[in-house]
Structure formats: C-alpha cells, structure tokens
Amino acid sequence: MTDVTTPRTARNGVDVPTLFATLDAVKASPEIADFRFRARNTWISGTHNRTTIQGFYGAGQEDTSRTEPFVYDADHPAVLVGTNQGPTPVEFLLHAIAACLTAGLANIAAARGVTLHRVESTVEGDIDLLGILGLDAGVRNGYRQIRVSFAVDGDATPEQLAALVEQSRRRSAVYDVLTNGTDVVIDVTAG
Amino acid sequence: MTDVTTPRTARNGVDVPTLFATLDAVKASPEIADFRFRARNTWISGTHNRTTIQGFYGAGQEDTSRTEPFVYDADHPAVLVGTNQGPTPVEFLLHAIAACLTAGLANIAAARGVTLHRVESTVEGDIDLLGILGLDAGVRNGYRQIRVSFAVDGDATPEQLAALVEQSRRRSAVYDVLTNGTDVVIDVTAG
Numbered sequence: 001m002t003d004v005t006t007p008r009t010a011r012n013g014v015d016v017p018t019l020f021a022t023l024d025a026v027k028a029s030p031e032i033a034d035f036r037f038r039a040r041n042t043w044i045s046g047t048h049n050r051t052t053i054q055g056f057y058g059a060g061q062e063d064t065s066r067t068e069p070f071v072y073d074a075d076h077p078a079v080l081v082g083t084n085q086g087p088t089p090v091e092f093l094l095h096a097i098a099a100c101l102t103a104g105l106a107n108i109a110a111a112r113g114v115t116l117h118r119v120e121s122t123v124e125g126d127i128d129l130l131g132i133l134g135l136d137a138g139v140r141n142g143y144r145q146i147r148v149s150f151a152v153d154g155d156a157t158p159e160q161l162a163a164l165v166e167q168s169r170r171r172s173a174v175y176d177v178l179t180n181g182t183d184v185v186i187d188v189t190a191g
Numbered sequence: 192m193t194d195v196t197t198p199r200t201a202r203n204g205v206d207v208p209t210l211f212a213t214l215d216a217v218k219a220s221p222e223i224a225d226f227r228f229r230a231r232n233t234w235i236s237g238t239h240n241r242t243t244i245q246g247f248y249g250a251g252q253e254d255t256s257r258t259e260p261f262v263y264d265a266d267h268p269a270v271l272v273g274t275n276q277g278p279t280p281v282e283f284l285l286h287a288i289a290a291c292l293t294a295g296l297a298n299i300a301a302a303r304g305v306t307l308h309r310v311e312s313t314v315e316g317d318i319d320l321l322g323i324l325g326l327d328a329g330v331r332n333g334y335r336q337i338r339v340s341f342a343v344d345g346d347a348t349p350e351q352l353a354a355l356v357e358q359s360r361r362r363s364a365v366y367d368v369l370t371n372g373t374d375v376v377i378d379v380t381a382g
Contacts, residue, residue, distance in 0.1 A: 012236070012237060013235075013236030013237030013239070014237045014238070014272065015237075015272055018272050019272045022271075022272055023324060023326070026320065026321070026324055026326060027326060030321055030326070030327070033319050033320040033321045033324065033326070034317075034319055034320075035317075035318050035319070035320055036315055036316065036317050036318075037279065037281055037282045037285060037315070037316045037318065038282075038285065038313065038314065038315050038316075039282060039285035039286050039289055039313070039314045040289075040311070040312070040313050040314075041286070041289035041290060041293055041311065041312045041313075041314070042310070042311050043293050043296075043297060043307070043309070043310035043311070044204075045203070045204030045297075046203060046204030046205045046206075046294075046297055046298075047205070047294035047297060047298065048204070048294075049289070049290055049293040049294060049297075049310075051285075051286040051289055051290060053278045053282050053285070053286065056268075056282075058270060058271075058320075059270045063268060063270060065268050065269050065270070065275055066268065066275055070277060070278050070282075072263070072283075072286050074286070074287075074290035074291075074294065075294075076294060077247075077254060077256050077257065078256050079249060079250045079254060079256070080213075080249075081205065081206055081209050081210050081213055081298070082294075084256055084257055086261060086290075087244045087261050088228065089286075089287045089288075089290040089291035089294065089364070089365050090228055090287070090291070090364050090365060090368075091228045091229075091230060091244050091247075092263075092283050092284075092286055092287040092290070093283075093284070093287050093365065093368060094228060094229065094230035094242075094244070095230050095232070095242040095244065095263055095265070095280075095283055096265075096280045096281070096283040096284050096287065097280075097375065098230055098231075098232035098240070098242055099232060099240055099242060099265035099277075099280040099283070100265075100280035100281070101377070102232055102234050102240040103237075103238035103239075103240060103265065103266075103267060103273075103280065104323075105234075106234060106236075106237055106238060106240075107237075107238065107272070116234070118234070119233070119234035119240075120231070120232065120233050120234070121231070121232045122229065122230070122231050122232075123229065123230045123231075123232070124227055124228070124229050125227065125228045125229075126225075126226075126227050127226050127227075127228065127364060128224050128225055128226070129217065129224040129225075129226055129249075130217070130221055130224045131362075131364070131367075132295075132362045132363070132364050133214060133217055133224065133362075134362060135214070135217060135218060135221070135224070136221070140367055140371070141362060141363060141364045141366070141367035142364045142365070142366075142367030142368035142371065142373055143364070143368055143373045144373070144374070145373065145374045145375075145376065146373060146374070146375045146376070147375075147376045147377075147378075148375065148376070148377045148378075149377075149378050149379075149380070150377070150378070150379045150380065150381075151379075151380045151381075152379060152380070152381045153381075153382065154381075157382070158381040158382035159381075161379070161381035161382065162379045162381050165377065165379045165381075169377055171322075171323045171324075171325060171332060172323070172332060173280070173281050173318060173322070173323050173332045173333045173334070174280050174281060174284065174333070175332070175333075175375060176322075176331055176332035176333030177281075177284060177333035177334055177369060177372075178368060178369075178372060178373060178375055179372045179373065179374070179375050180331070180333065180372045181368075181369060181370045181371050181372035182333055182334045182335070182336065182337060182369060182370065183335070183336040183337070183370070184288065184336075184337045184338075184339065184366060184369055184370050185336065185337070185338045185339070186292070186338075186339045186340075186341070186356065186360055187338075187339070187340050187341070188340075188341045188342075188343060188352070188353045188356045189340070189341065189342045189343070190341075190342075190343045190344075190345075190349040190350075190352035190353050190356075191343075191344065191348070191349035191352065
C-alpha cells in the first residue's frame with residue numbers, strides 16, 4: 001500500500017498508457033492499422049521443413065525491431081511417416097489459438113484494471129486422418145473440433161475473469177480465422 | 192546408374208513403402224485414423240506466453256515417441272505493445288499453412304515417383320487491426336487474405352510439379368481449417 005500515489009503505468013506486464021495511446025493513434029490515422037505479416041518456408045526432407053519469421057509491414061512502415069529471425073521446424077511423427085523434427089503443422093494451429101486468446105486476455109484485463117495471477121490453457125483438436133489420407137470422401141481434412149480450456153486466477157470475481165476470456169474471444173484474430181475461415185490463394189512457380 | 196537393381200525405398204526423404212503400408216493399415220482398421228492433438232499454454236507477462244507440445248493420441252494409443260517437448264513463445268512486437276519474445280499468434284498460422292502444404296507435397300511427389308530438388312514458399316497475410324482493436328465493426332478480426340507462393344524444382348514438367356501442389360492443397364488439414372473454419376469451443380475455470 002506504499003505505492004498508492006505512484007502512477008500505475010503497467011498491469012499484467014501490459015504498458016496500459018501505451019496501449020491506450022496506440023488506440024488513440026489508430027483512431028486518428030486508421031490507415032496505420034493495415035498490417036501484412038510474412039513467413040518463409042524451406043523444405044528439408046520428407047515431411048520436415050523449416051519456417052523463418054522476421055519482418056512485417058505495419059503502422060505505415062516495414063518493421064525492423066526484430067534483430068534475429070524466429071525459426072520453427074515442422075515434421076510428422078514416426079506413426080505418420082515422419083522423423084519428429086518438429087510438431088505437425090496442425091499442432092501449430094493449437095499454439096496459435098492459445099497464444100492469441102491469452103495475449104488478448106492479458107491486454108483486456110489490464111485495460112479493465114484487473115490484475116492476473118495465472119493464466120493457463122490446454123487445447124485439444126480432434127482430426128480423423130481418413131480425410132487427408134483420401135480414404136473417405138465424407139471426412140474433412142481438418143480438425144472436426146478444437147477445444148480450449150482456460151484456468152484463470154486474478155483479482156476479480158470468477159464471472160469477471162470469465163468475461164475477460166469472452167471479450168478476448170470476441171476480439172481474437174486467430175479465433176476468427178479458425179472459426180470463420182479466410183481466403184487462401186496459392187500460386188506455383190515450377191521448373 | 193549402378194543402383195538400378197537396388198529397391199528404391201525412399202524418395203524425397205519419404206519412406207514410400209512405409210507410407211503405402213500405413214495407408215493399407217488404415218484401410219484395414221479405419222478407427223486408427225482418429226487422432227487428438229494437444230498443446231498447453233502458460234501466460235508469462237503482457238502479450239508474452241509459451242506453448243508446450245509433446246504428446247498426442249493416435250493410431251489407437253498415446254504417442255510416446257517425442258522424448259522432449261517442443262516449446263514455442265508468442266508475443267507482440269513493440270509497435271503492438273509487446274516485447275518481441277516471439278512471433279505474433281497470427282504469424283504461426285502462416286507457418287502452419289506453409290508447413291502443411293510442403294509436407295503433403297513431398298509425400299505426394301514421392302508416391303508419384305517425382306524427385307524434388309527444392310521447395311520454397313513465402314506466405315503473406317493481410318490484416319486490418321481496426322477489427323481486433325474494436326475500432327470498426329465492419330472489419331473482421333482475422334486475416335482478410337493469405338497468399339502462399341511456391342517455388343518448386345524437381346524431375347517433372349512444370350505442369351506435373353504444379354499438380355503436386357494442387358493435390359497437396361486438396362489434402363491439406365491446415366488449408367481446410369483456414370479456408371473452411373472449424374468448431375472452436377472455449378471453457379473457463381476462474382477464481
């Protein structure tokens with residue numbers, strides 16, 4: 001209670017004044033909200049391949065804040081005729097939805113003045129491989145269902161904490177893509 | 192030309208006999224195609240969080256082939272009020288689609304007897320953050336469009352190589368989820 005007169009500039013590790021200043025900047029210049037993210041993938045062998053993520057365009061310019069690239073391998077496990085050099089591509093979808101909902105939750109909690117103590121989630125996705133194996137035309141290729149289970153502790157009622165997750169869902173980019181789909185265009189230069 | 196009598200068991204790093212044996216095993220026992228993948232995420236601070244991926248259920252049992260977990264951080268860049276401890280969640284979607292299409296391409300090429308020399312892809316995703324920032328109800332939260340550009344070299348005509356990519360698209364789990372969406376269920380234990 002000794003810091004009651006100290007301006008609170010961060011909560012949950014979120015710089016709240018900067019968060020609101022960013023919102024104000026976008027309100028004043030909506031065009032800076034146009035972002036283009038990128039990834040580059042190189043095949044290595046079999047189902048093993050590697051993605052590099054670094055630059056993106058946003059806020060009116062090319063971002064240069066990442067001094068090193070992020071590098072991620074993907075592969076299949078032996079049971080799917082791979083060599084376990086990385087998770088399967090579909091498991092990265094589970095990471096993406098958990099990470100997006102969790103980041104949003106921390107931001108929304110900070111904006112609402114709620115201090116979080118713990119946020120953990122488990123994600124499960126059910127998939128029937130008869131689809132991708134081409135063995136049953138009635139089975140889809142992708143997940144039949146994805147389930148995300150959150151455990152959240154913080155300085156608010158259980159109802160308020162659950163409402164933070166719900167608001168994060170309503171504003172989640174990954175949730176939107178995974179539930180509503182998006183346009184995916186593929187082109188090939190061969191030879 | 193000295194190995195013309197050697198049985199060819201691998202192409203593109205794909206163990207083709209095992210690939211076909213796996214297909215036969217699933218045809219004989221379709222229930223082994225039911226898979227459940229999992230991820231576990233822990234919030235660290237602000238938009239920074241960490242996912243662990245290791246076990247999954249498939250082929251009628253819990254997989255134990257991964258002796259170490261795969262661990263991935265996600266975060267926002269400074270321009271989005273984060274600290275760059277990892278890519279954004281939406282960038283992992285770009286990794287997932289490139290990795291899935293590339294793994295399928297290698298398998299399909301091997302099954303068709305096509306030797307690949309190089310597969311590279313770049314992925315871009317356009318997103319207008321007015322959606323997730325709650326500043327324009329007419330703008331979606333997720334990507335407006337994702338574009339995947341492949342460069343493929345191999346021992347086949349450009350048309351045949353392009354057809355491999357097309358068949359991979361038709362059998363891609365990630366492409367299906369990203370274009371058609373899926374059911375996502377979220378629950379919360381709070382307090």
